[in-house]
Amino acid sequence: MLNQPLYDKLLQLRLPAFRDGLRRHDHRIQRLLKAADFPLPATIEDLDCSPVRGLERRIILELAQVHWLHNHHHLFVLGPTGCGKTYLACAFGNVAARNGYAVRYFRTSRLLHRLTQARQDGSYQSFLRSLAKLNLLILDDWMRDPLTLQNAQDLLEVLDDRFGHSSAIIASQVPVTDWHLRIPDPTLADAILDRLVHNAHRLALEGESQRKLRAMQT
Numbered sequence: 001m002l003n004q005p006l007y008d009k010l011l012q013l014r015l016p017a018f019r020d021g022l023r024r025h026d027h028r029i030q031r032l033l034k035a036a037d038f039p040l041p042a043t044i045e046d047l048d049c050s051p052v053r054g055l056e057r058r059i060i061l062e063l064a065q066v067h068w069l070h071n072h073h074h075l076f077v078l079g080p081t082g083c084g085k086t087y088l089a090c091a092f093g094n095v096a097a098r099n100g101y102a103v104r105y106f107r108t109s110r111l112l113h114r115l116t117q118a119r120q121d122g123s124y125q126s127f128l129r130s131l132a133k134l135n136l137l138i139l140d141d142w143m144r145d146p147l148t149l150q151n152a153q154d155l156l157e158v159l160d161d162r163f164g165h166s167s168a169i170i171a172s173q174v175p176v177t178d179w180h181l182r183i184p185d186p187t188l189a190d191a192i193l194d195r196l197v198h199n200a201h202r203l204a205l206e207g208e209s210q211r212k213l214r215a216m217q218t
Contacts (some may be wrong), residue, residue, distance in 0.1 A: 039090065
């Protein structure tokens with residue numbers, strides 16, 4: 001990010017308008033990063049793209065250009081427990097925020113809990129509108145927990161409001177082929193998946209649990 005020495009140098013060069021514009025841009029990016037509520041300070045630059053993880057640096061760098069966001073496509077981050085899905089999802093979210101996109105991270109279970117609470121306190125529609133305004137919605141631990149019929153209806157509402165003008169990152173340990181079976185109503189399952197799978201890029205992580213490896217190292 002921009003820093004004070006650079007601001008001071010621009011002022012010395014008699015470029016105050018340029019300095020102020022850069023400062024406003026820097027502050028906006030900081031606000032976007034804070035609003036995203038990432039659980040990890042993840043960046044693409046610090047990503048481990050070793051072959052054992054199943055990641056190709058070329059593909060990662062291409063996705064980091066965020067053309068898929070501009071085209072309102074989605075990104076699926078798939079793999080077993082502990083392989084680094086959350087880190088990768090947050091790293092792409094970080095790139096999106098630094099490119100000026102409004103991003104928000106949710107663990108799927110907590111989003112569904114928020115939606116249930118919103119129904120009860122009368123803020124459901126306003127919460128849906130706030131989600132619809134996001135350029136990128138990150139849903140972690142997707143399909144990990146059993147869904148109720150109401151959960152499925154709420155997810156469809158969220159995806160319906162965002163369809164065609166925004167993107168999502170879905171991080172899941174559950175294979176895409178099993179998602180339909182985890183949604184309690186087949187009609188809702190068809191509708192939810194129809195809004196996600198047809199224009200999604202997929203990254204499949206491999207290897208041992210990163211948590212296990214870190215524990216062994218320490």
